Amino acid sequence: MFRLHLIPYGTKFDIVGKSKYMLTFAAIVIVVCLSFVTFKGLNYGIDFKGGYIFEVKMPYEPNVQELREQLGSIGLGEVAIQQFGAKEDLLIKLEKSEEGQAIAIQKIKDSLGSGVTYKRVETVGSKVGSELVSNAIKAVAFALVAMLLYIAVRFEFQFGICAIAALLHDCAIIFGMFSIFPLEFSETSITAALLTASYSINDTVVIFDRIRENLRRFRKMELKDLINLSLNETLSRTTLTAATTLLAVLSLYIFGGKVIASFALPIMVGILVGTFSSIFVASPLLMFLNIKRENFDKNKNKIANIV
C-alpha cells in the first residue's frame, strides 16, 4: 500500500556534529535581526503609532497619485494609498495628526468627495498603542517564564534554558523579518509571533521528551550520539507536523483574504524557523549545558517512575 514518507526510516544524520556551524549561523542571524530591530526599528501600523485607516470603494477609477497629493495637502501628515482587488478599492492610511479626530475624519471625507462607500474606518490614539506594546511584552515575558518553570520541573533546568533560547531565536527572527522587509507591525503581528512561539515550544518539547526517554534507556551512550539518535527518531514526526501546519497556514494565506494573509505570512516563516530551532538550536545546545545524567537514573529519580 502506498504511504507518503517525507523522511525515510532510519536516518542517521549527524546533526550535533554540525552544531558548531548551525549555532554560529543562528547566532549571526539573531545578531543581524536584532540590530535591524534596534537601529532600523519596526514599521509600526496605526495600532501602535496612532493614526487613521480608511478602506473605501471609490465611485470612479481614481488617479492614486493625484489623490495622494490631494490628501497630503490637507495637512494630516504622511499619506499612504494602496490599491487592492478592483481599481476602485483603496486602502488609505494617514499618520497621527494633532487635530481632533472628528475634524480629521471629516476633512478626509470632504476631500474624497461624495459617493464613496466606507468599508472600514479606524482611528487609534497613540497612547493606546504604547499601552498595547507594554501589555503584550509583559504577557509574553510571563508566559515564557511560566513555560521555563514547567519544563524545568518536568525535565531539568538546562532543558528549560535551551527551549527558551530557541524561542528567543524564533522571536528575534520574526521581529527581524518585520524590520528587514518592512512589513507592517500591527496588533495581529503580535498574535502571529505568539503562535510561532507556541508551535516552536511544542516542537522542542517533543524532541526533549525523546532525549529524556533515551537518557533513561541508554545510560552509557555518549551524549552526542544520544541527542543525534533522538533527533533522527523524531525527524519524521517533526517534518510531518510542520507539513500539516504549513498546509493549513498556506490555505489561510491563499483563501483567507487580505487581512488574514498578512497574518499568515509571518506564521509560515515562524513554523519553518521554529522547526529549525527545535532541531538545530535547542537540542545541540544541551551539549554545552552539562546535563546531570545520574538524575535520569531510574532508581534515583522520582520522575522516571511515572513512565
Added chain:
Amino acid sequence: MLVVSKFRVFSTFVICLLGLTFALPSLVNQKTYNKLPGFLQHTVNLGLELRGGSHIQLEVDIKSVEKEHQESIVDEARKQLRKQNIRYNKIMVQQKDNSSIIFISLKNSEDASEAQKILSKIEKELEITVNGTEINAVISESFLENFSKRIVGESIEVIRRRIDESGTKEPTILRQGIDRIIVQLPGVEDPAEIKKLLGKTALLTFHGVDEEMESIPVREGAKVNLPSKPGVMYLPEERTKGLTVYVPIKKQISLTGKSLVDAQMNVDPQTGMPCVSIKFDSIEGTRKIAELSSKYLHKQFAMVLDGKVLSAPVFQAVLNNGSAQITGTFTMEEATDLALLLRAGSLPAPLNVVEERSVGPSLGADSIADGKNATIFAFVLVSLFMILSYGKFGAFSVVSLFCNIMLLFACLTLLGATLTLPGIAGIALTIGMAVDSNVLIYERIREEIRLGIKSSLAIAQGYKMAMMTIIDSNLTTLVGSIVLYEFGSGPIRGFAVTLALGTVISLFTTFSLTKSIIALWLRKRQNKEIII
C-alpha cells in the same frame, strides 16, 4: 491489545454528538436556524470586524474631576480659615509632576494643627503633612481608587442610557483597565452621531412650571398642537408606556444638577411608598434649593434632562438643609431608575475618544466567507495529507479532526466567547496542529512495529509511549496560554482562549475519540496483520 472501556466509548460519542449539536446553529444558514428549537438558537458571538459595526474606546478624564474636587476643598477651606481668623499667605491646588496637591502656607506655625483639623473635617480622606507653616494635602490612594471606580461606573451608566435612547441595538459597554470604557455598536457604520451624543455633558436642570398653562397628555402616535407663550416651553414627560404628558416649563434655569451631590431610592417613612432622596452640595446648592422651594412652595417645579422632564413634583415644604425627597406614585423600580438618572444624568467626567474602528457589513461578510473557505481548504488539505501518510489510520484522525473543529465551535458558543478574525485564523491553524498528537502516536506505532512487535500490541504500546510526550508538549502550551490570558489584554486574550480550548479538545479527541475508533476497528479485525 488496545482496550477502551465501553463506558468511555459511549461517553466519547455522546460528547461528540453534543458538540455537533451545539456547533450546528453557528454553521447553518438563517432559514434553517429559525427552524431550530429554542435551546439551540445560540451562535458564536461574532466580533465587530466580522459582523460590521463600530468600536469606540473612551478614556475617562479622572484627573480633571480629581482636580475639581480639590478645588472645591480649597474653596471651602479658604472660607473656614477666614471664619476662624487663621491667616495664610497662600492656599491653592498645585501641580506637582503628574499629580496635584493642596498646598497651604500659613502666616503662623501655631495655626497649623487647627488648619489641619479644618482640612480633615472637610474631607476625611486626605493625607496631610505639616512642615512648619506649610501644609501639603493629597487625596489618599485608596480613596482615589474608589473614586475612579465610581466615576467610571457612573460614566458607563450615562453612556448606556444615552446609547439606548439613540435606538442602537445590542450595544456592549465594558470597563477596560482603570479609566477606559469600550463601547461596541454592532450595525453602526458611522459612529459620528453616537460620538456626538457621548461628547455631550448632559446637564440636569431645575425649572419652575408655568401655572397659567396646562399640561397636555398625548397618547402615542397622536398628533398634538402645543400652545406657545414667551418664556415657556413644552417638554415631554413619559408617565406610563404610550402616554406622554407635555409640561409647560419656564425657560429660565433655576438650578443645575451640578449642585446635586447624591440621589438615592428610599422609602417615605410616612406613607411607606418608595421615593427618591436627593442631596445638594453644602454651599451653593443648599442656598439655591432653599430659595427655590420658598418661591415655589406648594407649586410644581420640573427636573429636566436632555430635553425631557424626568419628574415634576410639588414642593411641600421649604428645604433648608440641602436635602429633599421626591415623592409620587413610584414603584420601587421607577424610584431606583429615577435616582440613577439623577445621579447619572450628567457625565461625571469628560470623555476622550482614544480609539475608534468601524467596519461596514459587506467587509465583515467578506471576511467570514474568506475565513470559511480558508478553514474548509485547510481541512481538506490536511485530511488528504493524513490519508496519504497513514491510510486508514489517517482517515480515523480525519474523523476526529472534524469533531475537533465542531467541539471548538460548540465550546466557543457555550462559553460566549467572541470569534474574531485572528480567531478564525486560529481555528484554521488548530486544524494543522491538532493532528500532531495523532502523528506522534502513529509514528510511535511504526517504530514499535519495526522492532518486530505484533501489530495489535504495537498499537497499544504506541499509545502508551506517546502519551507522555503528548501530555508534556500540550501542557507546556496550556501553561503558556493560561499565563497569556491572565496578563494579556484584548486580542492576546482572545488568542489565548482559542489556543487553550484547541489544546484541551485535541487531547480529548486523541485519547478518547481516535482511540475508541481504533479499538472498535481492531476488535473487528481480530488478529490480522495491520499496516500503518
